[in-house]
Amino acid sequence: MTTPLIRTETLSKTYHIGGGDVRALVDLSIEIAKGEMVAIMGPSGSGKSTCMNLLGCLDTPSAGNYWLAGEDVSQLDSDALAHIRNEKVGFVFQQFNLLARATALDNVELPLTYGRVPRRLRHQKAEKALAAVGLADRMDHRPSQLSGGQMQRVAIARAIVNNPHVLMADEPTGALDSRTGAEIMALFQRLNAEGITVIVVTHDEHVAAHARRILRFRDGRLVADEAVAAPVRAAEAVAAAAGAVEAPGAASAPLGGPLVPEAV
Numbered sequence: 201m202t203t204p205l206i207r208t209e210t211l212s213k214t215y216h217i218g219g220g221d222v223r224a225l226v227d228l229s230i231e232i233a234k235g236e237m238v239a240i241m242g243p244s245g246s247g248k249s250t251c252m253n254l255l256g257c258l259d260t261p262s263a264g265n266y267w268l269a270g271e272d273v274s275q276l277d278s279d280a281l282a283h284i285r286n287e288k289v290g291f292v293f294q295q296f297n298l299l300a301r302a303t304a305l306d307n308v309e310l311p312l313t314y315g316r317v318p319r320r321l322r323h324q325k326a327e328k329a330l331a332a333v334g335l336a337d338r339m340d341h342r343p344s345q346l347s348g349g350q351m352q353r354v355a356i357a358r359a360i361v362n363n364p365h366v367l368m369a370d371e372p373t374g375a376l377d378s379r380t381g382a383e384i385m386a387l388f389q390r391l392n393a394e395g396i397t398v399i400v401v402t403h404d405e406h407v408a409a410h411a412r413r414i415l416r417f418r419d420g421r422l423v424a425d426e427a428v429a430a431p432v433r434a435a436e437a438v439a440a441a442a443g444a445v446e447a448p449g450a451a452s453a454p455l456g457g458p459l460v461p462e463a464v
């Protein structure tokens with residue numbers, strides 16, 4: 201048996217606020233294999249973001265264990281966690297979190313400046329990542345000169361520029377209209393088909409239906425772990441909305457290929 205990419209054992213997070221405790225995540229024991237596409241669902245306050253922050257090494261647990269790619273990361277200090285994060289995890293957030301004064305290219309290069317990647321190589325990698333998300337012609341634009349969907353694609357390019365093991369997205373379509381959201385889900389599905397493990401946090405049932413597995417949380421506890429028999433194929437929905445004819449294989453277009461097939 202191969203090592204799961206993610207394995208947790210009774211992973212828990214309790215926040216101490218004022219006089220009381222908030223048990224934001226309670227005894228989570230799961231495994232996620234390399235190559236999975238998983239949705240984390242639940243109502244507001246159910247612990248989704250807490251879970252993602254722990255799995256993404258943005259935060260440390262109060263109790264329990266977490267192995268990422270076989271390495272026990274539950275006891276690491278913040279420097280060691282930052283190193284693991286930079287190497288293994290790419291993040292995408294609802295509000296894009298781009299630097300407003302930096303170009304798309306500079307935003308995507310940012311994670312590489314923490315590593316010791318030479319400048320030329322940084323440029324090359326960032327250009328490749330932007331091309332992969334369909335933004336080869338927007339490299340010198342600043343966030344204010346881009347649409348919401350384009351900004352999120354810059355954020356995704358930034359998240360994949362380091363070839364992470366896992367891409368974690370917290371409500372990535374929450375600030376987008378449904379059509380643009382479908383384009384972003386199509387992009388995640390394409391990256392997943394290329395081999396990147398994808399974990400998407402959402403409170404939206406329709407967004408979760410793009411995953412092959414849904415983890416449901418309530419009051420900090422995992423209450424369901426479901427396989428999705430037939431995930432929604434976002435590329436097809438996008439093509440249909442564009443009025444395009446059936447485009448076989450659109451969902452598995454190679455990285456850097458057209459995100460939306462040409463309408464005919």
Ligand SMILES: Nc1ncnc2c1ncn2[C@@H]1O[C@H](COP(=O)(O)OP(=O)(O)O)[C@@H](O)[C@H]1O
Pocket residue numbers: 215216217222223224242243244245246247248249250251
């Ligand atoms: N930094 C924090 N300090 C104190 N309580 C927090 C903190 N972050 C989250 N919580 C609490 O933990 C619970 C789970 O929050 P969260 O993981 O953000 O839920 P979700 O993402 O599902 O909306 C909530 O009750 C929330 O108020």
Ligand SMILES: [Mg+2]
Pocket residue numbers: 248249250
């Ligand atoms: Mg949240």
